[in-house]
Amino acid sequence: MDQNNSILSEIFKGISFPNNEIDLIESKLETINLKKGDTLLRADETVLYQYYVYKGCIRTYYIDKYGKEHTLQFAINDWWISDYTAFFSTEKAIMHIEVLQDAELYRISKKDMEILFTETTQLETFFRKKMEKAFASFQKRILSNLAASAKERYVSFRTTYPNIEQNVKNYHIASYLGITTESLSRIRKELTQD
Amino acid sequence: MDQNNSILSEIFKGISFPNNEIDLIESKLETINLKKGDTLLRADETVLYQYYVYKGCIRTYYIDKYGKEHTLQFAINDWWISDYTAFFSTEKAIMHIEVLQDAELYRISKKDMEILFTETTQLETFFRKKMEKAFASFQKRILSNLAASAKERYVSFRTTYPNIEQNVKNYHIASYLGITTESLSRIRKELTQD
DNA sequence: TTAAAAAATTGACCTATGGTAATAAAATTA
DNA sequence: TAATTTTATTACCATAGGTCAATTTTTTAA
Numbered sequence: 001m002d003q004n005n006s007i008l009s010e011i012f013k014g015i016s017f018p019n020n021e022i023d024l025i026e027s028k029l030e031t032i033n034l035k036k037g038d039t040l041l042r043a044d045e046t047v048l049y050q051y052y053v054y055k056g057c058i059r060t061y062y063i064d065k066y067g068k069e070h071t072l073q074f075a076i077n078d079w080w081i082s083d084y085t086a087f088f089s090t091e092k093a094i095m096h097i098e099v100l101q102d103a104e105l106y107r108i109s110k111k112d113m114e115i116l117f118t119e120t121t122q123l124e125t126f127f128r129k130k131m132e133k134a135f136a137s138f139q140k141r142i143l144s145n146l147a148a149s150a151k152e153r154y155v156s157f158r159t160t161y162p163n164i165e166q167n168v169k170n171y172h173i174a175s176y177l178g179i180t181t182e183s184l185s186r187i188r189k190e191l192t193q194d
Numbered sequence: 195m196d197q198n199n200s201i202l203s204e205i206f207k208g209i210s211f212p213n214n215e216i217d218l219i220e221s222k223l224e225t226i227n228l229k230k231g232d233t234l235l236r237a238d239e240t241v242l243y244q245y246y247v248y249k250g251c252i253r254t255y256y257i258d259k260y261g262k263e264h265t266l267q268f269a270i271n272d273w274w275i276s277d278y279t280a281f282f283s284t285e286k287a288i289m290h291i292e293v294l295q296d297a298e299l300y301r302i303s304k305k306d307m308e309i310l311f312t313e314t315t316q317l318e319t320f321f322r323k324k325m326e327k328a329f330a331s332f333q334k335r336i337l338s339n340l341a342a343s344a345k346e347r348y349v350s351f352r353t354t355y356p357n358i359e360q361n362v363k364n365y366h367i368a369s370y371l372g373i374t375t376e377s378l379s380r381i382r383k384e385l386t387q388d
Numbered sequence: 389t390t391a392a393a394a395a396a397t398t399g400a401c402c403t404a405t406g407g408t409a410a411t412a413a414a415a416t417t418a
Numbered sequence: 419t420a421a422t423t424t425t426a427t428t429a430c431c432a433t434a435g436g437t438c439a440a441t442t443t444t445t446t447a448a
Contacts, residue, residue, distance in 0.1 A: 064341040072336060085330040088323075094337075121315055128322040129282075135325055136279040138332040142266060143288075145339050146372045147258040150435070170396065178340045183435055185397050344405070364426065377405055379427050 010078070011052050011106065015122050024119065028112040032105045040105075041083060041097040049107040050082035051075075056103025057167035060095045061175065071176040074100075074164045080130060101167050150179045151187045204272070205246050205300065209316050218313065222306035226299045234299075235277060235291040243301040244276035245269075250297025251361035254289045255369065265370040268294075268358045274324060295361050344373045345381045 008017065008025060017025065034040065034056070041047065043063065051058070058075045060083060072095060075081035083095035087110060117124040144153055154177055158165055165173065174184040202211065202219060211219065228234065228250070235241065237257065245252070252269045254277060266289060269275040277289035281304060311318040338347055348371055352359055359367065368378040 062337050062341065068341070070337060070340040072333065084326070085333050088326040088330060117319070121318070124315070124318060124322060125311070128318060128325065131322065131325045131329060132278070132282040135329045135332065136282060138329065138336060139266065139279050142332060142335055142339070143256050143264060145336070146264040146369075147256065147262070169394095175340075180436060181396070182398085182437080186435090189397080363424090374406060375426070376407080376428085380405090383427080 007054070007106065010054070012123070012126055015126060017120065017122065021120055025116060025123070028108055028116060029106045030108075032103075032107055034099045034103045034105065036099055036102050038099040039096065040099060041093055041095065043093050043096055045093045047083050047086035047093050048109050048111075050080055050084070050087055050110075050113075051097075052106040052108075053077060053079050053081060054104045054106060056099065056105070057101035057164070058097060058103060058105075059100055059168065059172060060097050062095055069175050070178070071172055074161065074168060074172075074176070076163055076167065084134075100169075100172070145178060150177060150183060151190065153177050154184065154187050155191070201248070201300065204248070206317070206320055209320060211314065211316070215314055219310060219317070222302055222310060223300045224302075226297075226301055228293045228297045228299065230293055230296050232293040233290065234293060235287055235289065237287050237290055239287045241277050241280040241287050242303050242305075244274055244278070244281055244304075244307075245291075246300040246302075247271060247273050247275060248298045248300060250293065250299070251295035251358070252291060252297060252299075253294055253362070253366060254291050256289055263369050264372070265366055268355065268362060268366075268370070270357055270361065278328075294363075294366070339372060344371060344377060345384065347371050348378065348381050349385070 006022060006026060007029070008022060011029075012025075029052075032051070040051065040058065041060075053075045055077060058081050059071050060073045060075075060081060061069045061071045063069055073081060081097065083093040083097065085091065086093045086095070113123075113127070117127075144156060148156065154173070157173065157177060170184055170188075171181040174181045177184065179187075200216060200220060201223065202216060205223075206219075223246075226245070234245065234252065235254075247269045249271060252275050253265050254267045254269075254275060255263045255265045257263055267275060275291065277287040277291065279285065280287045280289070307317075307321070311321075338350060342350065348367070351367065351371060364378055364382075365375040368375045371378065373381075
């Protein structure tokens with residue numbers, strides 16, 4: 001198939017694959033359609049896939065010993081998502097993955113990724129660079145949690161992810177920022193008063 | 195050179211390189227010896243290298259707008275360290291890197307890494323996997339900051355990194371945990387009373 | 389389009405951790 | 419080993435953000 005007509009040109013933007021590889025890669029990608037509220041993964045499950053978000057909004061969250069939810073990541077169009085700690089190891093999932101807005105995803109299995117990596121170095125480079133970017137954004141998140149107040153983190157979240165805020169509930173954002181929904185509400189009030 | 199006598203067998207444990215590659219890789223690694231208190235990198239500098247810690251103890255920290263330090267990572271034997279956000283991009287460093295115990299390091303430049311990646315896929319795979327592990331540990335750190343109390347985080351730090359605690363000051367640990375040195379002191383007192 | 393459910397806001401009060409300052413202990417260095 | 423500097427501890431008070439409970443607003447579904 002011609003790559004120009006293929007989802008590959010969206011997912012792996014910037015890479016042009018030899019024709020013989022395109023069909024192989026496409027054969028490893030599986031489409032999934034999910035509805036708002038659906039669960040993609042639960043803690044304790046085995047994590048076989050990572051997911052490319054073509055449409056919709058997804059979040060990964062952790063449930064602590066008190067039953068409290070903590071949002072690790074949101075994903076919208078053109079993001080990859082999974083419980084990577086489990087996906088990269090042989091551990092079971094610790095995260096839950098939930099659909100916040102009707103979603104169209106492509107999934108690829110760990111096994112197939114390894115096969116593809118041996119076929120085409122470009123793909124391994126692509127995912128290595130994705131990982132570097134994700135690592136960098138986690139680093140910024142850690143520093144922001146250490147150095148910034150709740151209010152500052154919220155303002156920064158809004159400017160960094162304006163497209164996410166529209167898709168999610170305030171209590172999702174609060175659980176991402178590490179504060180309660182009541183605190184977020186007070187912060188929002190202060191901000192409108194400024 | 196025979197890989198068995200080479201630092202390569204330590205740094206890239208588990209990979210056996212073809213003989214013709216060993217000299218090439220070694221030619222890209224540079225030894226650096228530093229004293230306690232030395233600075234390896236300052237914010238605003240260009241980050242050309244990543245560093246393999248063969249001996250000693252290193253930390254990366256961020257200085258916020260109030261002048262307060264926040265430790266992002268410690269590194270001891272067999273860890274790689276850099277300001278990765280800058281190293282992987284074209285941005286200037288936001289981190290400082292400081293030597294906490296006399297250190298023997300090997301550094302490799304970004305440019306040389308790219309050259310080596312085109313020579314040998316094994317190296318790219320090695321660094322991709324390193325990055326996956328580092329990403330996973332940052333994920334755990336974020337969740338721990340969201341879900342655990344200062345006391346829990348300290349206890350967890352001690353059990354996860356028993357070899358680091360010996361090498362660093364309490365205020366380094368406090369700034370890693372996101373608390374003041376006074377709070378850490380109170381927590382330590384409580385723990386001895388238990 | 390209305391009823392029911394879910395989400396957000398607000399107020400009163402509470403708690404974990406921060407700030408300051410003084411002292412003690414430990415580590416350097418002379 | 420004595421002197422000096424650095425680090426850690428402690429006490430007292432301050433505050434950001436949490437908890438609980440009531441209410442309002444928004445969303446969803448009948």
